[in-house]
Amino acid sequence: MASNNQGSTGGKSNRGFASMDPERQRQIASEGGKAAHEKGTAHEFTSEEAREAGRKGGQARSANRKKASTQ
Secondary structure: OOOOOOOOOOOOOOOOOHHHHHHHHHHHHHHHHHHHHOOOOOOOHHHHHHHHHHHHHHHHHHHHHHHHEEE
């Protein structure tokens, strides 16, 4: 039976984006962002959209803290 490094086997895979050096991850992400902007498919948040996203994040964080404190 072949084994892999996924799941709870305890092994650490050296494959994939998450295993890369953080600086290399930033380079790849930056290239993707630049390409999307050049192509015209990148989404740019308006200040209203950003405000709404921040509000939702704050609410989720607050709910998680309340849930954790009752356990």
